[in-house]
Amino acid sequence: MAIKTAIKRNTYFDSVSLMSVTGRANAVAGVEQAMIGMGTAMNKEVLQNVGMLTPEAAEAQSGDLMIVVRSASDEIAEKALVEIDELFKQKGGNETGRKMNYATIESVVAHVPGANLAIIAVAGEFASREARRALESGLHVMMFSDNVSIEDEVALKTLAHDKGLLMMGPDCGTAYIGGVGLCFANAVRAGNIGIVGASGTGSQEVAARIHDFGGGITQIIGTGGRDLNEKVGGIMMIDGINALARDPATEVIVLVSKPPAKSVQDKVLAAAASCGKPVVACLLGGSEEAVTKAGLQFGKTTKEAALKAVIIGGKKEEEINKRALNLPLIAETRAKLKPEQRYIRALLCGGTLCEEMMLIAKESYDNVYSNIAKDPARKLKDVSTSIEHTFIDFGDDDFTRGRPHPMIDPSQRLARLVQEARDPSVGVIVLDFILGYGAHEDPAGVMIPALVEAKQIAAAEGRHLEILGYVLGTDLDSQSLAEQTAKLSEVGVTIASSCTNAGLLARGFVSKEN
Amino acid sequence: MAGPAPMRAHVTMQARSGDGAFLARVNGIAFAGVVHSAFRRAVNIACLCCGDLHTLVTGDLDDGPNSLVVAADDFLALGICQGDSVRAAGGSLAIAGKAMVDVTGAAVWRTPLPDTHCATGLLRRRLAEVEAEIWRDGTPGGFIEGMADTEVARLTTRMLHEGADGLALALGRGDTDAALGHAGRLLGLGPGLTPSGDDFLTGLLAARALFRRQADPGSDAFALGVIRLAKTATNPIAYAAIAKAARGEVRERVARLIIALGSATAEPSAQALAQVLAIGSSSGTEIAFGVTRGLASLIDNGEWDHGHQDRH
Numbered sequence: 135m136a137i138k139t140a141i142k143r144n145t146y147f148d149s150v151s152l153m154s155v156t157g158r159a160n161a162v163a164g165v166e167q168a169m170i171g172m173g174t175a176m177n178k179e180v181l182q183n184v185g186m187l188t189p190e191a192a193e194a195q196s197g198d199l200m201i202v203v204r205s206a207s208d209e210i211a212e213k214a215l216v217e218i219d220e221l222f223k224q225k226g227g228n229e230t231g232r233k234m235n236y237a238t239i240e241s242v243v244a245h246v247p248g249a250n251l252a253i254i255a256v257a258g259e260f261a262s263r264e265a266r267r268a269l270e271s272g273l274h275v276m277m278f279s280d281n282v283s284i285e286d287e288v289a290l291k292t293l294a295h296d297k298g299l300l301m302m303g304p305d306c307g308t309a310y311i312g313g314v315g316l317c318f319a320n321a322v323r324a325g326n327i328g329i330v331g332a333s334g335t336g337s338q339e340v341a342a343r344i345h346d347f348g349g350g351i352t353q354i355i356g357t358g359g360r361d362l363n364e365k366v367g368g369i370m371m372i373d374g375i376n377a378l379a380r381d382p383a384t385e386v387i388v389l390v391s392k393p394p395a396k397s398v399q400d401k402v403l404a405a406a407a408s409c410g411k412p413v414v415a416c417l418l419g420g421s422e423e424a425v426t427k428a429g430l431q432f433g434k435t436t437k438e439a440a441l442k443a444v445i446i447g448g449k450k451e452e453e454i455n456k457r458a459l460n461l462p463l464i465a466e467t468r469a470k471l472k473p474e475q476r477y478i479r480a481l482l483c484g485g486t487l488c489e490e491m492m493l494i495a496k497e498s499y500d501n502v503y504s505n506i507a508k509d510p511a512r513k514l515k516d517v518s519t520s521i522e523h524t525f526i527d528f529g530d531d532d533f534t535r536g537r538p539h540p541m542i543d544p545s546q547r548l549a550r551l552v553q554e555a556r557d558p559s560v561g562v563i564v565l566d567f568i569l570g571y572g573a574h575e576d577p578a579g580v581m582i583p584a585l586v587e588a589k590q591i592a593a594a595e596g597r598h599l600e601i602l603g604y605v606l607g608t609d610l611d612s613q614s615l616a617e618q619t620a621k622l623s624e625v626g627v628t629i630a631s632s633c634t635n636a637g638l639l640a641r642g643f644v645s646k647e648n
Numbered sequence: 649m650a651g652p653a654p655m656r657a658h659v660t661m662q663a664r665s666g667d668g669a670f671l672a673r674v675n676g677i678a679f680a681g682v683v684h685s686a687f688r689r690a691v692n693i694a695c696l697c698c699g700d701l702h703t704l705v706t707g708d709l710d711d712g713p714n715s716l717v718v719a720a721d722d723f724l725a726l727g728i729c730q731g732d733s734v735r736a737a738g739g740s741l742a743i744a745g746k747a748m749v750d751v752t753g754a755a756v757w758r759t760p761l762p763d764t765h766c767a768t769g770l771l772r773r774r775l776a777e778v779e780a781e782i783w784r785d786g787t788p789g790g791f792i793e794g795m796a797d798t799e800v801a802r803l804t805t806r807m808l809h810e811g812a813d814g815l816a817l818a819l820g821r822g823d824t825d826a827a828l829g830h831a832g833r834l835l836g837l838g839p840g841l842t843p844s845g846d847d848f849l850t851g852l853l854a855a856r857a858l859f860r861r862q863a864d865p866g867s868d869a870f871a872l873g874v875i876r877l878a879k880t881a882t883n884p885i886a887y888a889a890i891a892k893a894a895r896g897e898v899r900e901r902v903a904r905l906i907i908a909l910g911s912a913t914a915e916p917s918a919q920a921l922a923q924v925l926a927i928g929s930s931s932g933t934e935i936a937f938g939v940t941r942g943l944a945s946l947i948d949n950g951e952w953d954h955g956h957q958d959r960h
Contacts, residue, residue: 144730146685146692146885149840149928153789156839160798169800172843172883174836180807184799196836197883313660313748323740324660324750348738571658571745609678610742612733616678 135166135204138211139190140219141173142199147222152199155221162217164210165203170218173198239264243271253316254279254303261304262286269293269301276316276356277303284365287358291369300377301370303358308334310341310354318541320570321610325350327443328384330374332357332391335484335529336436338570338606339633340390340416343440345608346631347454349447352384353377359485362394362402372405379409386447387413388439392489393420403428414442418486419493436490437634457631464642467562467628470598471644475561478640479554480525481547482566483540484606487633488527491564494637498645499523505532520554523644541573548584555588555599561644562600563588564636565627567618569607578605578618585625600643603627604636659726660748665755666716670702674716674751679736683743684884686728689721691743692885693734701888704749710923711757712899713892716741718749759897760904762858764912768952774909774916775940781921782936789930790844791937804838808845808934811837815852816941819870820948828873835874835881835890840929846886847931849874850893851938852945855906857896859946868894901927906939 147155152170159168169186171177173194181187186202194200201218205211242249252268254261258281265275269290277290282304294301302309308331309316313324320338322345329351331337337354344351355374362368371389378384387409394402394417406413407428414431416439425432431446433439437457445451478495482488488506496502501522507513514521517532527533528540528547540547547565554563567577574580585601592599603622607615619629630636666674673679681702684694689706703715704723711717720726732744741749766774788794791812793805811834818827831849838844853871860868871894878890892898898906901923908916924939925932946952 146687146730146841146883148687148690149842149931152840153929167798167800169798171839172836172841174843174882176807176833176835176837176845176881177843180800180804180837183803186800196881313658315658315745321658321735321740321742321745321748323738324748324752345738350740609737610735610740610748612735612742612744614680614733614735 135206136208136211137186137188137202137204138208138215139188139203140201140215141190141194142201142222144195144197145199146197147199151222155218158221159201159203159214159218162214164205164207165214166206167204168214168218169200169202171200172196173200239267239271239273243273250274251276251311253277258282258304262290265290265301266293269297269299272297272299274300274311275302276306276309276311277301277358278305278307278317279303280305284360284363287360288366288369291361291366295369295373300355300373302356305360306334306356306358308337308354309356310351312353315571318568318570318572319354320345320606320608321612322608323350323610324352326352326383326385326447327388328352328378328381328386329354329388329390330357330371330378331355331389332359332361332371333486333489335568335606336390336416336418336486336490338568339436339484339487339490340388340440340443342606342608343437343632344388344444345610346457347441347444348449349440349444352381357391362391362398364395364398368394368398368402371402375402375405375409375413379411385411386443387411388433388443389413389415389417390436390439390486391417392486393417399424403430406430412446414439414446418489435494435634436486437632457635459635459638463628464639467600467643468645471561471600472597473646474559475597476522476644476646477520477557477559478523478525478562478564478644479520479557479560480564480640481550481554482525482527482564483529483547483568484566484633485527485529487566487604487606488525490633491637491640492525494634495523495525495641498641506530520557526550541568541577544574544577544580548581551581551584551588552591555591558595558597560599562602562640564602564604564640566633566636567603567605567607567622569605569611569613569615569618573613575613576618577613578603578621582621582625585622585627589626601627602630602636602640602643604630604633606633658742658746658748660750662719663716663749663751663754664707664719665711665757666751667711667714668756668758670714670716671751671754671756674736674741674749675739676737679734679741681734681736683728683730683732683734685730686723686732688724691723691728692888694884701884710900713759713897714888715899716749716751716754723747757900759858760900760907761896762907762910765859765910765952766912768947771910771943771947771952775944778909778916778921778936779940781918782925782933782940785922785925786933786936787925787930789840790838790934791848792930792933801839804844807837808834808848811845812848812937812941816945816948819945822949824869824873827870828877831870831874832877832881835878836883836886838934840931841883842886842889842928842931843882844930844934846878846882846890847928847934848938848941849878850889850898851902851935852942853890853938854893854896854898854902855909855939855942856946857894858898858903858906859910859943860951871895902935902939905936906943909939909943
């Protein structure tokens with residue numbers, strides 16, 4: 135006689151599965167008796183009384199699953215355990231959800247009749263073909279892929295428009311459709327505000343601020359960064375506005391983008407003005423006059439756009455914590471910096487976060503440089519070397535060719551942080567930490583050693599180095615906003631409550647005006 | 649932007665109804681937890697502050713203590729699994745990067761309470777009838793033999809009946825120490841995720857708590873003692889159900905059966921019993937046995953004949 139035991143630690147299967155597997159285990163050829171049950175003291179007593187309590191079973195805890203088999207030989211008992219394990223695998227238990235692989239979009243459409251959206255994340259040279267197949271199969275498309283020609287983009291968006299479908303992208307990294315967050319998105323409460331965004335982190339920032347102000351989101355429709363280019367003509371932005379206009383849950387619409395080409399801006403604003411719902415336009419660096427002339431609300435910053443949307447959406451202004459700028463902190467930090475510590479160095483993962491902070495700095499300073507500056511005179515010739523006030527978008531192609539996005543791989547930013555800390559002209563280093571789906575599981579944690587080192591470098595040279603962090607996230611994100619901010623605070627990082635406030639604080643910290 | 653990046657989507661689901669206390673926590677400042685166990689139709693979440701289990705159940709199931717009924721039909725299909733982090737605040741509950749539950753507009757649920765109680769003779773007759781129906785329609789596995797004709801199964805069933813009979817007698821004569829001794833022999837005993845003995849005690853404790861004059865376990869040394877014993881004698885899922893039942897909190901369908909059995913104005917229906925018997929594999933059967941024994945213990949120790957204060 136042989137008795138074999140398998141213990142599944144801290145494992146829970148539903149009772150129906152346990153009973154079913156127990157019945158089938160006792161029917162396995164050669165098995166005299168199989169007992170499957172939780173590792174409680176009383177169940178172990180039953181085993182003891184029938185002579186089946188093994189040392190392994192005796193060690194089991196009440197949250198463990200005991201599988202004990204008695205048979206004529208070791209070989210049969212072992213074989214039975216393997217079969218029982220197979221039965222459990224079939225039952226699924228606490229294993230993750232079922233995943234099906236299909237070779238083609240057509241086969242998905244054939245086998246998953248409820249599917250209505252395809253995410254395309256293949257190399258750019260193949261992306262257009264797959265997107266076309268998806269659209270022709272009646273699927274909305276979110277194209278994460280980049281390196282797609284502008285001619286293909288126009289053709290795909292025109293096809294989608296004609297079919298009444300969304301063609302989000304190419305290079306669309308953020309969407310939130312029908313309650314499903316796609317690619318990079320934050321966990322936000324449901325609400326009555328819809329967003330159409332030509333910039334991923336811009337949409338994330340506005341959504342996170344809306345959540346923080348007590349509002350909620352219906353949809354985030356991404357357009358891809360080139361949609362407002364003159365050649366594309368804002369096809370997706372306009373279709374997105376119209377889609378939200380038709381969505382009964384959406385009561386307020388927010389547009390987020392960099393300033394479009396003039397002709398495109400006129401078309402987009404006209405579409406927004408005629409959509410029948412209040413629209414807040416956040417065209418970073420764009421014309422307030424054009425927006426208000428069209429009868430829309432102007433959001434100069436992402437924070438202002440979110441606040442206006444939440445108030446229009448029905449939230450009482452007096453009930454909102456607006457996260458006012460901490461003016462005493464600015465004075466306090468300025469006092470700590472030496473006269474030669476004049477410059478901001480912003481090392482950012484979010485393109486729109488970089489854009490917004492740079493715009494805020496440019497309101498006060500002329501000498502602002504960036505790898506994403508439109509003005510050739512202010513564009514960094516060598517992205518590895520900062521000049522005066524420098525704002526780096528680590529998500530730009532300069533840094534992501536052949537590498538993962540910095541929201542996933544922080545290595546380049548880590549090295550740059552230490553490099554900037556050595557520069558005695560630097561007063562403040564600004565960093566963003568993006569939480570949410572698709573982002574790093576611990577973006578603050580991976581930066582801690584470099585942050586400590588940066589502080590130590592400055593201290594060794596008798597300088598205070600201000601490091602300003604902004605965590606783009608919500609209290610619902612899996613990475614835990616509270617834990618991420620606490621980690622940063624513990625190593626002396628000052629925390630900003632929004633991208634807008636981060637820009638204003640950084641600008642104020644290095645101001646040398648009395 | 650270079651790819652490919654990890655692709656994770658979350659699905660937003662509406663909570664239709666939920667336990668008042670759980671809803672208050674989700675609507676409050678913050679709730680942090682971790683998925684303790686995930687099944688197709690239920691997800692158990694352990695609160696990081698107090699360790700208490702909270703449960704999401706699919707829309708085809710009923711309300712219960714610390715539960716939210718969610719418009720979903722398969723949690724495993726969403727990829728929810730043990731260890732996933734859970735955050736809740738301001739009306740939404742998010743599970744890792746996989747799912748979000750919106751509690752806006754969810755109906756507040758609390759365990760229904762009886763407002764009348766029937767005469768002792770009528771209750772005795774009903775209990776006898778229902779017990780016969782449980783034997784006839786119940787699922788084998790624990791108290792009813794027959795799922796597997798093995799030495800383990802036979803011994804388990806025998807020990808369950810010995811414990812249940814001993815417990816009923818001890819409660820009937822008001823001997824708390826002896827009752828706790830028998831309850832200790834039932835805790836953690838039997839097959840299934842929630843062992844049969846635990847299910848029996850859940851039904852028994854809920855029935856007693858709902859029809860005693862006060863549902864406060866502090867007024868029932870036996871209930872208090874079972875909670876204490878169960879903490880280490882069984883797994884956290886079974887313990888959570890026992891601890892709630894001892895306080896008079898039990899899932900809707902079980903409460904309805906208990907109330908119907910003891911009510912002066914309603915009759916227990918076959919449907920009410922069938923709904924309880926449908927719980928789990930044999931769990932519903934053990935719970936129903938526990939309900940009948942729990943109510944019988946109130947007759948035997950004289951509590952049923954004492955005038956109940958009506959509760960409206």
